[in-house]
Amino acid sequence: MLASPLPEHEYAADYQKYSKRAKSFENLFDPSTGFIRPKKNGGFVTPFAPNEVTFNFTEGNSWVYSFFVPQDIKRLIELHGGSKKFAAKLDELFNTKDKLAGREQPDITGLIGQYAHGNEPSHHIAYLYDYAGQPWKTQKYVRQIMDEFYKPEPDGLIGNEDCGQMSAWYISSASGFYEVTPGSAIYAFGTPLFKEVKYHLENGETFTIEAPNVSPTNFYIQSASLNGQPYKKAFISHEDLMRGGTLEFEMADHPFIKAFSEFPVSGEKSDFVAVPRFADGRRTFREFMKFSYKTITPDATIHCTLDGSEPTEKSPVCFDPISMTATTTFKAIAINSKGIKSQVAESTFYRIPNGWTVKIDSKYNRQYTGGGDEGLIDGIRGSVNFASGEWQGYQGQDFVATIDLQHETEIKTVGGGFLQNARSWIWMPTHVEFETSTHGVNFTKVADIKTDIAVTDMDPKTRDYSQTISPVKARYVRVHAYNLGKIPAWHRGAGDEAFIFVDEILIK
Numbered sequence: 001m002l003a004s005p006l007p008e009h010e011y012a013a014d015y016q017k018y019s020k021r022a023k024s025f026e027n028l029f030d031p032s033t034g035f036i037r038p039k040k041n042g043g044f045v046t047p048f049a050p051n052e053v054t055f056n057f058t059e060g061n062s063w064v065y066s067f068f069v070p071q072d073i074k075r076l077i078e079l080h081g082g083s084k085k086f087a088a089k090l091d092e093l094f095n096t097k098d099k100l101a102g103r104e105q106p107d108i109t110g111l112i113g114q115y116a117h118g119n120e121p122s123h124h125i126a127y128l129y130d131y132a133g134q135p136w137k138t139q140k141y142v143r144q145i146m147d148e149f150y151k152p153e154p155d156g157l158i159g160n161e162d163c164g165q166m167s168a169w170y171i172s173s174a175s176g177f178y179e180v181t182p183g184s185a186i187y188a189f190g191t192p193l194f195k196e197v198k199y200h201l202e203n204g205e206t207f208t209i210e211a212p213n214v215s216p217t218n219f220y221i222q223s224a225s226l227n228g229q230p231y232k233k234a235f236i237s238h239e240d241l242m243r244g245g246t247l248e249f250e251m252a253d254h255p256f257i258k259a260f261s262e263f264p265v266s267g268e269k270s271d272f273v274a275v276p277r278f279a280d281g282r283r284t285f286r287e288f289m290k291f292s293y294k295t296i297t298p299d300a301t302i303h304c305t306l307d308g309s310e311p312t313e314k315s316p317v318c319f320d321p322i323s324m325t326a327t328t329t330f331k332a333i334a335i336n337s338k339g340i341k342s343q344v345a346e347s348t349f350y351r352i353p354n355g356w357t358v359k360i361d362s363k364y365n366r367q368y369t370g371g372g373d374e375g376l377i378d379g380i381r382g383s384v385n386f387a388s389g390e391w392q393g394y395q396g397q398d399f400v401a402t403i404d405l406q407h408e409t410e411i412k413t414v415g416g417g418f419l420q421n422a423r424s425w426i427w428m429p430t431h432v433e434f435e436t437s438t439h440g441v442n443f444t445k446v447a448d449i450k451t452d453i454a455v456t457d458m459d460p461k462t463r464d465y466s467q468t469i470s471p472v473k474a475r476y477v478r479v480h481a482y483n484l485g486k487i488p489a490w491h492r493g494a495g496d497e498a499f500i501f502v503d504e505i506l507i508k
Helices: 012-021 024-028 070-079 083-095 125-131 135-149 162-175 238-242
Strands: 186-189 196-200 206-210 220-226 235-237 245-252 289-291 301-305 322-324 328-335 345-351 357-360 392-395 399-420 431-437 444-450 461-481 499-507
Touching: 024 070, 070 083, 070 125, 083 125, 083 135, 125 135, 125 186, 135 162, 135 186, 135 220, 162 196, 186 238, 235 238, 289 345, 399 431, 399 444, 444 461, 461 499
Parallel strands: 206 245
Antiparallel strands: 186 235, 196 206, 220 245, 289 322, 301 328, 328 345, 357 399, 392 499, 399 461, 399 499, 431 444, 431 461
8 A cells, every 4th residue: 555645745635535445344354254244234144154155245255355455465464363374264265165155156267265266356366375475375376377267269268358357367477476456566476477578668678577497387486586686575566677677586396485585565554443343233133132242443442322323432331231122223433542433333123023933934045034034024124125135035936934923813904015126037926825824724815915016017116915804813824925937038037937025924
């Protein structure tokens, strides 16, 4: 990262703003797992699997994005507990036997463990060993990537050539170095592919990279020299490159741990304070709930409010744990010893308005859980955003669930809340049946509601389908929403299985 600008510089305010924003990844770092994790309602989303591809990440998963902090690798290493532990986490990335899970994503290709060279967010990761003081591992993986994922064939690139990045990575890496941090003036060393590469620079100088004894087996750097002088840095500055000259590598067929003694650094010291976070992302409770908030900033104190107001340094210090018996909006900030504040963390915890339980006979998609089984009776409603977390999604199957009201109750209305977003394979059920039972064995149909939104309607919309019935006493209510089935021929997903999305069962 750049050095601090002069106070009077016209861009100083912008610099401070974006430098602070660049630290926000700390708000998503989970020290207990060593992963960047998505959050919801002030806490980490659970269940969590780093190999799972979800809507929380763009064309990737937590394995990839947990290393996507090129602007502050120094702090990322600190959060992992130092260079050795960080390098061990990189080892785990490249060597894990875990397979991709979750959403199908064609951009995630070229896998080594969970490293995915076919998509750009991974491209700097092999070079992070340089920053951890283990450059021989960078050399190993960079050479493996060049050998395995680039072929002189029509489909020779392992991934999507977005704006030339796949080729740009190869050209730079084949020269022996790569710019890990965009905007930074240094290039981290990898391993040269050719015996000689010449860059004819726009200032008229020529910069040459030589590796006379490089070969398919000699890809480890034994030593380096710049313009004939021993060179112990595992990187080169843009300034040195632009002066012209010759960078020479002596190659070998095994690692040389002491080839370099100085390693690249990305990041700068700051007083950033991480936002407080709840232990997990749950939103509901029954009669009573205890919870606590934490921050990864060591010397920070957490101040909170329980009435929805904005917390300040004058707000009460949070004591652990906090208890509640009613729906509550909790807000908190962390303040360090210098008085620097975090962003505000906000969580609303809803007391489920009844004692009902749910038995779901269908199987909801892991990406669309709606908060679990209780999400169908928690009173929290979804928007037209199908990925917001309130919806349960069922693909290629009907939705069938039974609500246990816990005791015989007079029922006057039955219904359910559904979503249609045909562009995303989600349609209203064709119709929804409701049945009631006293003992949960024999059921009697009390309603059959036909839906009224055209299959061809592509605009996202939610709809509650409910019906007033002749009052009936029952303990159990079974709902059966019928899936559209195969997607129609006119749709781009023709032949695939349609989804049903439901957020709430309505019983009065």
